[in-house]
Amino acid sequence: MVNLLISQFSAIARRSLGPGSEVGMGALIWLLIPLVAAVAAGLWGSWANRTRKVRSDGPELDGYARFRAAMEKSHSGT
Template sequence: MVNLLISQLRSLTWGWEVGMAALAWLLIPLVAAIFAGLWGSWANRTRKARSDGPELDGYARFRAAMEKDRTPTHSGS
């Protein structure tokens, strides 16, 4: 009778360890999802309204440089 109680106690302990291991593996993605949500909300926070002026000015200079007529570097025949 005592042997039967000890074996049941062992299976109860083993089940608890398995349950805690499963809980730990489930908590990892949960914590990662919470962290990703917090980071996403921080990255998408509203900032001061800013025009695209500097970026568009740089692009306009780039286009102007690309559209310039190239002068030949040497006289070819």
């Protein structure tokens, strides 16, 4: 798919810039692919490293305390 896009762009460049420019334009397009990937990686990295709302451990610790208390109760009749 990338080759198809590059060949289409090269055909447009050939018509507009004249013969002999397709080699240079093809090289520029192949250099744009890592550039776009680097920009996308930077955007993803900044999104993944964003500051998130701090949440306390209160509800989890309260649930664990209730679980422990329930397990420590002695069950008679069994």
